[in-house]
Amino acid sequence: MLNNIYNIFFIPEIFLACSSFVCLLFGLFLKRNAFRQTSNLAVFVLLLTILLVYYNSESNFANYKSLFSHSSFINFFKILALLGSIASIIISKDYFLGIKLKNFEIPVLFLFSTLGMMLMIASNNLMSMYLAIELQSLSLYVAAAIKRDSISSAESGVKYFILGALSSGILLYGFSLIYGFTGSMNFDDISYYLSKYDNLNLGLIFGLVFVMVGLAFKVSAVPFHMWTPDVYEGAPNSITGFFAIVPKIAAVALIYRFCLVPFENFYIEWSQIILFLSIASMFLGAVAAIAQSNIKRLLAYSSIGHIGYILIALVAANDDGIKAASIYMFSYMIMNVAIFAILLSLKVKNEYLINISDLKGLSKSNPIVSLSISIIMLSMAGIPPFIGFFGKFYVFIAAIERELYVLSVLGVLASVISAFYYLRIIKIMYFDESKSEGIINFQISFQSKIILSLSLFVIICFIFYPSLLINISASLTI
């Protein structure tokens, strides 16, 4: 019995929750360098959590009467979210110090949000799912508005909060309908109950639609994407980096689990919704990004486009789809980490880079950096031999396995459109002649340099040994 109580602390979520409080106190009692020390501690805590997730993967200890679930898919996404979180804390440290935003709460907020994401990914019950989403979102609302004296930051925080609250409300309403008509909150029970019927009744369809709308908000799929560009633009760059990298991972895992666990037998009903979301996201993401001059808005639309591709794999709803989603999410995380590691270190006339046109002449002053950006952009566009291509490739394999030919053709067409704006960035760096040189500074800390080099290494060298990731993702079960 005593043994078991000790073991509780080795459950990753509990460990992370306790350590987050420790971090909070730690920051509170530190006199100087609180932000830097807390960040370091947060990274350390997250690293330990990864180890715990990895070694706890077989245990069934933390089910809490099946509020949460355990599977290889869940563990994979948990580790992905934790890795993304670590990377974004490390790459954003210097940026926060640079803009004199030294609140030690920031890493703690990231920790709580990561905890929420881990719970989100694992949740097996409507109630725990809702609470996890709220834990994650509330931390992020605060993070978006953390730069209190900046109007844009406050605006983005409020915008995010209001729209997020709205979507949570819709989500909750959907949950109540599902609960009302099935009599259970548990995914497995709902699945069991529904398996007795051939089709959903009207109430359940409404519930499903409401939940889908709420989840679409969270993954920012079109037409529920409006908040994304604004929040990305308004929040401080490093917070944007966190938004782009981590919450998407959790939200994608959640939408996959929600569709494939309780409603797996009602493919026809939810796949229509996802199909629409997917096509709309791909095309809007591709077209709207073309006109952007702000790099953060561009990346926001780019992430909307990526979500479209991930949802293709969800429409496919087979083992290949799960595999494709995990490979795609991995490549998405790596590419975003790399691009934000660079963006957070680029300064134009002592201001952090925001306008795409400021990249002009970068290839002359910083050839290595511009080469890296080009590689990341080509990878995001899905051009081989970089990792982004393999993400798309597996998505299309999954889609064709389901005989979704039209969707696949639309997908590749959208990828051609989106190639245009990725190429535009390369064009600005390489083809445009810059009048004034040397106004761009690239200063990067040692730690973010390691993160950047690692992620670039993965982007470029994935082709030489793809089996490592692909074997893992092929073995995932939802």
Added chain:
Amino acid sequence: MIDWPLVSVIIFLPLIGALIILFIKEDELTSINIKWAALLATLGTFILSLILWLQFDYSNPSYQYEEKFRWFNDFNFFYHVGVDGISLFMILLSTFLTPLCILASWNNIKKRVKEYMLSFLFLETVMIGMFASIDILLFYIFFEAVLIPMYLIIGIWGGNRRIYASFKFFLYTLLGSVLMLIAIIVMYRNTSSMSIEFLQGNYFSYNTQLFLWLAFFASFAVKIPMWPFHTWLPDAHVEAPTAGSVILAGVLLKMGGYGFIRFSLGMLPEATEFFIPLIMTLSIVAIIYTSLVALAQTDIKKLIAYSSVAHMGIVTIGIFLVNQQGLEGAMMQMISHGLVSAALFLCVGVIYDRMHTREIEFYGGLVQRMPLYATVFMIFMLGSVGLPGTSGFIGEFLVIVGAFKFSSYVVIGAAFGIILSAVYMLYLYKRIIFGTITNNKLEDILDINTREKIILIPLAISVILLGIFPNLFLDPMRLSLELIITNYEIANAK
């Protein structure tokens, strides 16, 4: 035979050269080192690829020098490369032209020499890799990766409208090739194999074949390019730097023809049979229309670019005749066009470097000042026209002989196009070379220097060699082509 991985070495030697160049610091003094490193890497590749030819077994129709490693664990994807009679000369063409390109850019590329050489070496690796790959996924990866260096070459070192041209080139060809990705996946799903060697046959139902054929057609027709998908080509050619145009015309266009032979003919025979009238119509329209357009051009490069489309029309006719003469003619025409059009672009580069204009109006009477230049230009011009004794003749002749078996209308169209090609090329030559010098600026123009001789004379020799000893080239490819024709006939005889 050779017991070391020759093909992989040929593929990756330029890339190793590129890695070495990456670590040479670039400034005024060291840029010469970068150029030498690039030249040595490409020359080494060329010499190794000659071994490929010398050791080639003429009596073996299938792949030789095969290397196969498991690449993805979960699917049947392999790193699988090899060479057969069809790809042998495509690889040789790539390895032959790249050192010449490096030499051609020796003095006229002044900015960003390092990036330039990196792009060319990377381009060579992916070109060779594409022709050598036996796994479709590998083929596709190389096929698309070609876009990256070419986009940079056009966009950074190109002319005034380079940005427009580079975007058009990239997006146009990407649009074509992404559909091929879908087709590849569908093929994989139906057969669980990605081996080009295995898929040579007739594995798909008739309807599937039709769709797959269209998807492949989209990418290869843009690449080769066929009328009406050719509009990216004149822009890309005109705006690219000389060496870029050389590679574009010399090798990249051949990717389309190569793809048609391997994929459309080899894997989708029944659909090919169905679509032959379409191809023939488009090809004849291309030959006649683009020849007439070429006649009206005022820019030398644009004229040669349009002539490329016309010559590629003859190639597509030859391929889709699907008989021995037609295919051999198409292959010869591709090799010949690779040499001749590359050489013509280099010739244009020679006078462009001196006068910085490509307007035909500007020139006239160059023979008075540049006799040697006039001579080599004449050889290439006649090669493009298809005079007997040059490489162009063999290809056109074989295609026309093959076309007689198919339809005399096709013969009439193709022959008419060949006459037109003589008209526009001779007219161009007359305007630039003959006559007296009317433009004062041309008074002290210099004849070709040693470097330019080193570039142009090997090309001139190979154009004539190809014209006099075509069997040197036809013998290695004969059995491989026969194999494809036999498969095709078996599939359609059912």
